[in-house]
Amino acid sequence: MEDELVQMQEAGSAAGRRGRGERGGASARRAARTSGQRVQLSYIRRARPPYEVLDEEGLALIEKNADTVLEEIGIEFRDDAEALALWKEAGADVQGERVHFPKGLCRELLKTAPSTFTQHARNPERSVEIGGNATVFAPVYGPPFVRDLDHQRRYATIEDFRNFVKLAYMAPSIHHSGGTVCEPVDIPVNKRHLDMVFSHMRYSDKPFMGSVTAPERAEDTVAMCRILFGDQFVDENTVVINLINANSPMVFDETMLGAAKVYARANQATIITPFILAGAMSPVTVAGTLTQVLAEVLAGAAFTQLVRPGAPVVFGTFASSISMQSGAPTFGTPEPSLVSYGAGQLARRLGLPFRTGGSLTASKVADAQAAYESANTLNSTLLAGTNFVLHSAGWLEGGLVSCFEKFMMDIDQLGMQQRISEPLDLSENGQALDAIREVGPGSHYLGCAHTQANFQTAFYRSNIADNNSFEQWQAEGGKTARQRANEIARQWLASYEAPGLDRGIEEGLQDFIAKKKESMPDAFT
Template structure:
């Protein structure tokens, strides 16, 4: 369950044993997680109804601003009350629309063995995206390049607990902003055969992504099969803009799911209250989820959000706070109340380096996310400095943490219970189990043994150079990249994709940055 396929490791053997384990690594993706542990629900039925009622009242009386003439006309035709850019949504209309969102669906990957079911107990881990800086293989913070992005896509392909390559894990600064969506999408498609995310940085960029997906999968196939994921962020409080709504239409018209994600900075763009924040966020998410069904009834959609609380001392976003955990629990309850899959953010950190703060923040959020019952678990590897950089070291450690969480969330396994209890009778009082046949058969899988954590005696740790986790993780990342083997992409499709990218780069002025990204 760790990075290698055979995670068992004794204290004997040192470097030679680790070299042997490295040779034995299995890079196959873990199947999509089917959760088999209880969900933490912090609200009773009355609390859920209270949030629902408050959200519906916001939609009916406060309204949501849709800064997009096409969306406004769509809402008029759907029967909503529209005044200028304000849309007032009747709760009956909202409930009717969101009832047509599939409760679960299956992502089709380039490699069918990597298909993933999402919704209900079915979940997936997705790396972080959007970092303007990288902490690289030398732990230096700098501007990223397309090669850096490709390396993250390669790592995502090789790390078993990562179920997706996401999209722009880091920004490729060596390419014009207006062309990046093309290169980013091609990198996701080329360097991995897992599912991936599609850029939604403008309506036209989203359409380009859809065209590239049609080349890779076929237009008719996309009509019946989700193959990628878009993210549409709301402008809290209660605003959806033309860029996001246009991108949403591009995806939904092709039957591709989008994350409907209010961008919450608790206390800054929401009330300084956990339940009131959730009520506002819920109203924002519902308004976008309902609009996906105005665009195309029955298309898949995901209840999304980005959660952070704001320090009242500095105004800076914070990660790993108790309120974020509580809101994740509450949002999970609301999404299940409406019967739709939901997205959350995972191993977030505000630390500037991969230090103890980063670990504590990430572990706190990861634990809450697993017990909240999230489905699309985004930002699961690499996020630090409030998303300003993606750390190579943290990326591989986070992925191993997700593998640990994966095993925990599968619940208790009883398959060998009788054989294991029989060993108790065989060994008896005062004995040990190390040489018992049951131990020999099961030691590699019975207990998760992290590769990136050091559990040796301090003497052995010192003898091996007193290497701390950042250095260990960077060594593992280098080893993974050295071992990477590209999954073969059909030659004709590859050529067609490259031709499309080249044509669009000729058509889009490289200086047209402001109109193509934000």
């Protein structure tokens, strides 16, 4: 067996030398891997059906139980008189801030929600479809801390925020610029949303997310979108998507409701997402968690249709478990994957796009734990048929940290997911009968014409992994994956070039931001 491995390695090395040259070829390959000038990939169009864990009987049972929760227990809509009035007018039983829903009311309201929609980017080539068989990867969202390229864990700044936006813009397998890629704490709380939204608009031409931390900040996002895209285009199209979290269990607060109303009225998309740590914010069982998730999404998503029928809305879920010994969140474990699979089925039954998953981990650094947990989460995310994937790259420490090194490592994994989602090549070239004929029994394929014609594109090439011999790895510095990721991030940022933006539009955005900031004193709480 050892002799066979040695022969295989020697033959592979020889083929590489023949096809690409000796040391010069290796240098060229390293340069190609680390260069920021890479061909952008379109959003994924999945070629295979999603994985399903519930049969018809199981789905019907979860739906029946969710209807029971909505009717008997109800959902609280806190500190929002308008929301309560809308529900009462729609026929719900409103008791204080608790809303009880007649069976079928929410599903009836959701008939006006689109099953798919396009989120337009300022570069039309970067627009994405959300729904159907499409999968869109977006970066990490929300951490107050970063782990920077000097290995410091510290509070995030606006410079960190811009750098993450730049990396996401340059990453071929990231289709979306995301939202709060980290929380820039060096800017006042009541003003930082302006700089964050502007950063997405200026340093990337991919689609992006808006602010939801206050209704007026959502209004600012829509106003800035009107400057960027034009009033009429915003009125007629979806240009921003926004995360609306339920305060599980079974509560929507005035902040989330206020932002949801702003975006729905402007015909912009919302992702209604129960934030679940099972065992603390939902039952410990998969079926119980799915029941609560469905009830919360039905109520929140239907509310957007009360505000404006036809407004785009996404069935979201963020499901994790907790350690029953410490209470700490855990990631990459089996049960949240089962929740994702089931929730995806329920979303498709409702005819809504689906959001879940990402590259999640509780690890404190980009180590083996981070890799295993992120891979487990990401694989189940794609298998679940997820349409919008938040936290695809950069998540660390249970969502407290955005990590530059892990961002680059995750990007590499996203590229693999992109490749595995493609249909199998059954063309004449894909069938490779000419290669089989040429080689015949007892030889090898390394030097045949088919291999020579296809070797550059035949297999996915990681820009992080090292597959060379021990001697070559050692000669090149014996670097770990984290070290290679660090180097690539630095090289990408050094070579970054901003996408063009009309000068008048940029000045209009800057003027809007300056006036908004001047209109209010700084607030850090």
